[in-house]
Amino acid sequence: MPEQGERREELAARLARVRGRIRAACDAAGRTEEPRLIVVTKFHPASDVRLLAELGVIDVGENRDQEAAAKAADLADLGLRWHFIGQLQTNKAKSVVRYADAVHSVDRAQLVAALSKAVVAAGREDPLACLIQVNLDPAAAGRGGAVPADVPELAALIDDAPGLRLAGVMAVAPLGADPAEAFATLADVAGGLRQRYPDATMVSAGMSQDLEAAVAAGATHLRIGTDVLGPRPPVG
Numbered sequence: 001m002p003e004q005g006e007r008r009e010e011l012a013a014r015l016a017r018v019r020g021r022i023r024a025a026c027d028a029a030g031r032t033e034e035p036r037l038i039v040v041t042k043f044h045p046a047s048d049v050r051l052l053a054e055l056g057v058i059d060v061g062e063n064r065d066q067e068a069a070a071k072a073a074d075l076a077d078l079g080l081r082w083h084f085i086g087q088l089q090t091n092k093a094k095s096v097v098r099y100a101d102a103v104h105s106v107d108r109a110q111l112v113a114a115l116s117k118a119v120v121a122a123g124r125e126d127p128l129a130c131l132i133q134v135n136l137d138p139a140a141a142g143r144g145g146a147v148p149a150d151v152p153e154l155a156a157l158i159d160d161a162p163g164l165r166l167a168g169v170m171a172v173a174p175l176g177a178d179p180a181e182a183f184a185t186l187a188d189v190a191g192g193l194r195q196r197y198p199d200a201t202m203v204s205a206g207m208s209q210d211l212e213a214a215v216a217a218g219a220t221h222l223r224i225g226t227d228v229l230g231p232r233p234p235v236g
């Protein structure tokens with residue numbers, strides 16, 4: 001397929017540019033250990049994810065259960081790690097635990113309970129990695145995320161829940177604000193959590209626009225969509 005060949009080249013070039021930016025940001029921040037790149041493939045076809053896997057991508061991010069479940073089933077042969085990064089309704093927990101390695105958007109007690117119950121019911125062997133999504137924008141309460149003051153209680157719930165593993169924190173920088181400030185707050189929250197739960201080391205932060213600020217603030221996982229795949233196709 002000639003178009004696939006072209007797309008492969010485009011993805012390879014974009015991926016190389018993003019990897020270059022990550023390296024430069026690490027150099028600038030004096031970091032020797034690079035964060036992991038999660039390529040956010042939402043709205044893009046499974047064929048793109050397959051090409052990315054051929055290019056060495058292991059971690060992929062999705063934000064809608066229906067789309068993610070279909071792609072994960074299609075691409076089960078690739079051994080990819082699926083990160084669920086979108087707002088999650090409790091009635092989708094049963095589906096998500098069948099394919100996701102990690103859920104980055106755990107932000108309320110009911111969701112912890114639903115995920116735990118679903119993991120146990122599915123007879124899943126490895127625990128589901130759960131990241132607490134932290135809302136860094138007091139003006140945007142509706143967009144998901146727990147306020148920093150609620151993180152300790154949620155962490156305790158996840159830590160106690162059968163089938164779940166407290167893995168760390170996730171955040172999206174608020175629109176129109178300085179991402180460095182937001183990611184510094186996230187780093188504080190992450191540090192507090194690690195004191196109590198030393199294995200909760202993941203700090204998922206940084207998108208196409210602000211990956212440099214996230215690297216500087218100590219992100220361990222970056223979630224990059226647009227700059228690897230190009231603009232998302234319109235929703236049909």
Ligand SMILES: *Cc1c(COP(=O)(O)O)cnc(C)c1O
Pocket residue numbers: 040042063085086172206207208209223224225226227
């Ligand atoms: C879509 C999305 C991303 C990727 O954003 P880009 O700007 O396309 O890099 C990262 N995190 C979350 C939570 C997203 O929904």
